[in-house]
Amino acid sequence: MDGNEERIIKGLFALAGVTVNGDKPYDITIHDRRFYRRVLKEQALGLGESYMDGWWDCPALDQFFHRILAAKLQERVKGNWKIKLDILKSRLFNLQSRKRAYQVGERHYDIGNDLYRRMLDKRMIYTCAYWKKARTLVTFKKLYYHFYGRRIAVKTRQHSIRRAEFDNWLLQRSGVTVHIHQAKEIRESGGRYIIDNRFSSSYLVGAAGTYCPVYRTIFQRARPRIKKLLVTTMEAEFQYDYRDDRCYLWFFDNRLSGYSWYVPKGDGRLNIGIGGKLLSLKGGRGSIRDHWRSFREKLNHLGLVRDFDFPVRGCNYFLHHGKGPLRIGNAFVVGDSAALASRDMGEGIGAAVKSGILAAEAIARQAPYAPGQVGSYSIFNII
Ligand SMILES: Cc1cc2nc3c(=O)[nH]c(=O)nc-3n(C[C@H](O)[C@H](O)[C@H](O)COP(=O)(O)OP(=O)(O)OC[C@H]3O[C@@H](n4cnc5c(N)ncnc54)[C@H](O)[C@@H]3O)c2cc1C
Numbered sequence: 001m002d003g004n005e006e007r008i009i010k011g012l013f014a015l016a017g018v019t020v021n022g023d024k025p026y027d028i029t030i031h032d033r034r035f036y037r038r039v040l041k042e043q044a045l046g047l048g049e050s051y052m053d054g055w056w057d058c059p060a061l062d063q064f065f066h067r068i069l070a071a072k073l074q075e076r077v078k079g080n081w082k083i084k085l086d087i088l089k090s091r092l093f094n095l096q097s098r099k100r101a102y103q104v105g106e107r108h109y110d111i112g113n114d115l116y117r118r119m120l121d122k123r124m125i126y127t128c129a130y131w132k133k134a135r136t137l138v139t140f141k142k143l144y145y146h147f148y149g150r151r152i153a154v155k156t157r158q159h160s161i162r163r164a165e166f167d168n169w170l171l172q173r174s175g176v177t178v179h180i181h182q183a184k185e186i187r188e189s190g191g192r193y194i195i196d197n198r199f200s201s202s203y204l205v206g207a208a209g210t211y212c213p214v215y216r217t218i219f220q221r222a223r224p225r226i227k228k229l230l231v232t233t234m235e236a237e238f239q240y241d242y243r244d245d246r247c248y249l250w251f252f253d254n255r256l257s258g259y260s261w262y263v264p265k266g267d268g269r270l271n272i273g274i275g276g277k278l279l280s281l282k283g284g285r286g287s288i289r290d291h292w293r294s295f296r297e298k299l300n301h302l303g304l305v306r307d308f309d310f311p312v313r314g315c316n317y318f319l320h321h322g323k324g325p326l327r328i329g330n331a332f333v334v335g336d337s338a339a340l341a342s343r344d345m346g347e348g349i350g351a352a353v354k355s356g357i358l359a360a361e362a363i364a365r366q367a368p369y370a371p372g373q374v375g376s377y378s379i380f381n382i383i
Contacts, residue, residue, distance in 0.1 A: 005036040016071035018064060025060035026067055032056070044344040048147070048252050062150030069145070069154050134169070136162040136266040138245075146250040160247065160263045160271070162237070170353070183208065186217045193331065204331040205359050207352070210317045212337035219333055223324025228279050229339070230318055231258065231346050234292045235273030238310040242270050248304075253294070255285045258346070260295045262304055272305060275346055278316065288314075319343045320351075327369045332359040340371060342378035350378075 010020050019027045030036075032055035038046040047068075050056060058064045138160045145152045171178060179199075186204070187194050193204040206214025215223075248262040258276030265271055274288065274295050281288055292312070299305040318339035326338050334340075334355035341348030355371035362369035 005040050006033070009036045009039055012073050012077070013068070015073060015076055016067040018067055026058065026063035028056050028058040028064060030056050042343070049257060051148075052252055052255055061148055062152055065145070065147050065150070066152045066154075069152065134161060134165060134266070136160075136165050136269055138264060138266050140247045142246070144246055144248045146248065146253075148252065158247070160265045162265055162267075162269060166349075183213050186213055188329075202330060203363050205356070205363075206331065206333040206337045207335055207356060209336040210315075212333065214331060215333050215337045218328055218331045219324070219326075222328065223326070223333075223338075225318045225339060226321050226323070228277065229321055229343070230278045230316055231275050231341075232278045232281065232288050232314070232316050233273055233275035233346075234288055234312055234314050235271065236308075236310045236312045237265075237269060237271040239268050240270040240305065241268065242304070244304055250295075250298075253298070254291060256291050257281070257285065260291075262299065270305070272299065317341060317346075317348065319346060322372050326355075326371055327362070330363075332362065332369060334359050334371065338371060345378045347378045 013020060013028075017026075018024075021027070021029055032050075032053075035050050035055045038050050038055070040046075042049070140156060140158045140160070142153050143156045143158060145154060181196070181198070183195050185196050192200045192202055194200045195204075204214055204218075206212045206219070208214065242264050244262075245264045247264065249259050250261075251259045253260060256274070256276045257280035258274070260274040261272065263271040272295075274291055276285075276288065276291065278288075281291075296305070296308050300308065317336045319341050320343050321339055326333055335352030336348055338355060340351035340355055342351070351371070358367075358369055358371050361367040
């Protein structure tokens with residue numbers, strides 16, 4: 001165990017006013033020194049999971065998390081070269097691999113305003129015609145996090161919208177002609193890509209999510225997916241006369257390696273769901289269906305959703321990893337096809353948009369394609 005890691009984590013917690021092994025109710029006591037490396041490596045997720053594993057404790061968890069979240073540590077790290085250098089040094093010495101050290105840079109890269117500038121307009125406000133008419137857009141000024149039964153309200157500026165509406169808006173804005181076709185077979189011939197003997201092109205962008213045929217045909221071998229980063233989810237979105245218009249997130253309920261959510265959308269729609277790492281669910285923490293059942297009971301008990309009788313959708317996708325190429329020849333993978341969703345919150349919409357833009361720039365301007373720049377953690381972008 002490297003003392004440097006301990007020093008870095010203690011230094012970061014000190015920025016939030018938390019002392020390791022201190023005597024305030026929000027101070028934490030470390031029971032297993034592997035804690036420092038895990039938190040440095042996995043950030044928010046490592047913090048939560050190491051708690052579940054009994055590596056640390058805290059008398060007032062809610063106060064602790066409130067301080068950590070309110071301190072916006074990621075922003076402070078970004079603006080502090082000394083801490084950044086320390087983290088980089090620690091990782092370099094520990095991992096002894098230039099390749100992995102590169103991931104450090106990737107992780108702390110913030111998608112930032114650039115993405116929104118491209119998606120929105122120069123002044124970064126929603127002035128485009130389609131957006132003005134958005135029916136299901138809702139803006140939250142606060143998010144309500146729950147850790148182990150304690151609620152923490154955190155100031156934010158987050159939006160919810162129906163995916164169909166958002167995707168349609170992006171398509172309209174791009175101005176492309178859409179051909180509806182489910183791609184099955186891809187082959188290369190004469191320097192071109194042939195799709196189902198029906199379409200041919202000199203460039204190919206795989207954007208079809210987890211089961212993308214471009215990934216399967218061209219990238220699978222060079223960029224194998226990492227099983228432990230596979231997330232499984234259950235979700236329902238339905239018309240509901242909801243009484244509570246706040247956005248709630250519950251972390252690690254019933255030892256789930258993930259979280260559940262209650263997200264009101266506009267036009268009287270409600271989205272609820274749950275997601276966790278599949279492998280850890282197989283490790284005796286209950287199946288995703290078990291967790292879904294308890295979650296529904298909880299929503300009923302809290303009076304948030306009663307008499308649940310709505311269709312439920314299951315979906316799997318892989319979280320961010322940096323192993324293997326994202327461009328081979330003139331073929332690219334973006335979004336979930338490239339496994340770019342953030343490791344802590346499983347958010348991949350921003351990453352899908354950003355990587356799509358980068359792929360377009362690589363094709364149009366011969367720019368380098370480096371979607372690894374899309375950050376692999378997102379909790380600190382939310383708050
Ligand atoms: C339940 C759930 C909730 C989530 N919540 C959030 C969230 O709140 N915020 C966030 O940032 N991320 C969230 N994510 C993650 C996010 O949805 C994905 O990371 C993101 O949608 C990835 O975008 P994508 O365009 O790569 O893939 P997708 O959104 O999966 O889009 C792929 C598209 O390709 C099409 N397609 C598939 N196969 C083919 C084929 N063979 N030929 C042609 N087309 C095909 C599909 O129909 C689909 O339209 C959530 C994921 C799940 C499962």
